[in-house]
Amino acid sequence: MATLHSAPRFTQIDGLASTLSGALGEHLVETREEHGELLFTVRRGSVEDALRILRDNHGYQQLMEIAGVDYPSRAERFEVVYMLLSLTKNSRIMVKCTASEDTPVPTVTTLWPNAGWLEREVFDMYGVLFDGNTDLRRILTDYGFEGHPFRKDFPLTGYVELRYSEDEKRVVYEPVELAQDLRQFDFMSPWEGADYVLPGDEKANTSPVDDPKVTEKPSDTGAGKDTDKKASAKVSAGAPAEEDAGEDVPAPAPTEDQPDRAKRKGKAKDTSTATEPAKKKSTAKKAAPKRKAQVKKKDDQ
Template identity: 80%
Template sequence: MATLHPAPRFTLIDGLKATLAKALGDHLLEANEAHGELLFTVKRESIEDALRILRDDHKYQQLMEIAGVDYPSRAERFEVVYMLLSLTANSRIIVKCSASEDTPVPTVTTLWPNAGWLEREVFDLYGVLFAGNTDLRRILTDYGFEGHPFRKDFPLTGYHELRYSEDEKRVVYEPVELAQDLRQFDFMSPWEGADYVLPGDEKADTPPVDKPKTTEKPSDTGAGAKTDKQATGKVGAGAPDEKDGGKGAPAPEPTEDRPARAARKGKVGGSAKATEPKKKPKAPAKRKPAAKKKDSE
């Protein structure tokens, strides 16, 4: 017997945007629908009340994730994004609010206990403060770490580096020394059009030459009948291998000034006999045993 689950198989968001927007009321700033998902932007000071309404009145029981986003060009550069899940309606929505470095966001640990870890992660990586979180400590970076790694103005190498010191027998922190400056960011994408000249683009505005160089006759390029005739000739003509060769040709001249060797003293055997292998002596023939005499003889 098949078991039917009360949750629908597919999320139906037709009319859901208007329903949730009406429920949020004055807490809501903007509601959008994109890529089959609903996104609600609420006031920062009302984030706890808005999420409580969604949890208690519309059955979004689970807080799946809290993420941070950094937009350095904005007045309130950070966005805190809350992702909610309704198990009974099989529906996911996204709720977000904006914040700056000195404007804390109300904590939602009063609604979901797991929000404590998620808020610590956003604080550690982005520097967003959460008012009411009693344990707002770093969770990913080391103790005493300075800065927030996911900010878009944070240098790629950090401000400090650590190494093990053999002299002090412990891990020490030292300022990062860079051979090339990587700490200047203009937040301008070269693909969208930078307001400065990129390396290699300084020749783009160079006007073309008035009269391009042309080769109107073969003599300008070195071509012609004379060059073709030389090209068809044999490159190695007159080489030593053509002059001295064949049967009865004299030996080539020596290439070294080494004096001649003195004649070898004593008898010199023939090289043929000296290099031939010695033949093994033949084994003596075996004698046949004599026949035994018969007793009658």
């Protein structure tokens, strides 16, 4: 049996752009279609009013996501994108506005409670301020973190690193410590690659088959009489056992006296009779007279 749903199977955007554009009115800046979805650019100060119209009058009930975009070359470098979903129309649209570092965007927590978390994420990653959000704190980085990681001018390398300190119970900044010796910073773009030769790369052009390693002479391995003499002189030089080797040390006295083993009796040696214990005699012959006496006693009775 087929199940019928009120929402259409496919989103019909024909005519939807003009309908929503007319509903937004003076709040709208631009309308265009991208990747099969409608994108509406509204004025920054009117973003709350525009989203309320779309929610209450056109059935876009859910706020799915708030994302940020950074264009450093623009006067208002940030774009805040709101992604709305209509369950009754099976339709998704995007609404966006522009902002700069010091121009806050009106909060939409009055329309959707989940916007509080989403606005905190955009603030943490991009530094966009939201006017009216009463809990605008960092959500992914530490509270003492400096900068905003998703900005395109955020440095990828530096001289400080951060870690969580158990003593101070917070994240602390410390100078970068590199375990490798003679390590240097490379400020080139990691996507372009370095134009210098790293240590060891010169061996890649030499085939090990063309120049085989041979040890036909002792000098090839470093062995020889001179090397053996030097090795024997350095193996145990200064050891206590070697320093005391010149003195004649008497043997230690016995710790206890043990009696000598008794001599073996008899002439047989290394035979089974000498090493194995003697077998016990059979008691069958001793038990026979007793049985006869008992039988005779029973007969007399």
